[in-house]
Amino acid sequence: MRDSGNAIAIHNLCKSYKTLEALKNVTFTVKRGDFFGFLGPNGAGKTTTINVITGLSNYNSGEVRIFGHDVTRDYRQARQLIGLCTQEFNFDPFLSIFQMLVYQAGYFGIPANEAGQKARELLKRFSLLDKQHEKYRALSGGMKKRLLLCRALIHDPEILILDEPTSGCDLELKFLIWDQLALLNKEGKTIFLTTHYMEEAEKLSKTIGIINHGHIVKMGAKEDILRDKSLQDVFLEVTGIE
Ligand SMILES: Nc1ncnc2c1ncn2[C@@H]1O[C@H](COP(=O)(O)OP(=O)(O)O)[C@@H](O)[C@H]1O
Ligand SMILES: [Mg+2]
Known part of the structure; x- marks a missing residue:
């Protein structure tokens, strides 16, 4: 397995x-255990990158591997390793x-009893257990956000990918x-988190x-990125477009 040290x-x-x-010729790696902030203004290409990583979108050329698994050739193995927290709500309105x-866990081959236990654990962690029998319509905006996190985590993935998880949050x-x-x-x-907030x-x-x-304009350890004075122009440009 090539690149298996890189998530x-x-x-x-x-x-x-x-x-x-x-x-355009995007090249970078995210190490196992890293907390990677993918920063850029609206329209920069963040969601497109996530869509390719998670197999939701095709691409013209290049290579993307998840712990060594090619996202196209080894789609199932690659996808299994990822929990995706999308920017938009896309829940089934008819299910509690x-x-x-539990259904979501089923896509990853997790038996229902095990999934049920994990679901309760996550709902508790995100203070949603008292809502477990509700349909998602009955949840507030904030609860829906927390439910997106529960869904992303239900199969205990190695990598959690979040697309602008706090935009629109109080x-x-x-x-x-x-x-x-x-x-x-x-x-x-x-x-792996995308954001347009430097903070x-x-x-x-x-x-x-x-x-x-x-x-890709810059890539590096947070301290180096923040110390690099030449980046002030980049930040200005990035935030200026917003
Ligand atoms: N399905 C699509 N069809 C055509 N253009 C798209 C589509 N999705 C995104 N784009 C364009 O691709 C560029 C990158 O978009 P996106 O990856 O959504 O940026 P970000 O998530 O950083 O805001 C933008 O110019 C956007 O308008
Ligand atoms: Mg986006």
């Missing part, structure tokens, strides 16, 4: 939507949130999500990658 290895990834080049979690929810992500990383999960990348990440117009 995520992306090499020369190019992806176009018709004539728009959304990703407990059933929804302060209390933002801090709760930040605390949980820090804890999950301490527990050993590799975290969020600065607060949580060990490693920061900056993307703009489909290009």
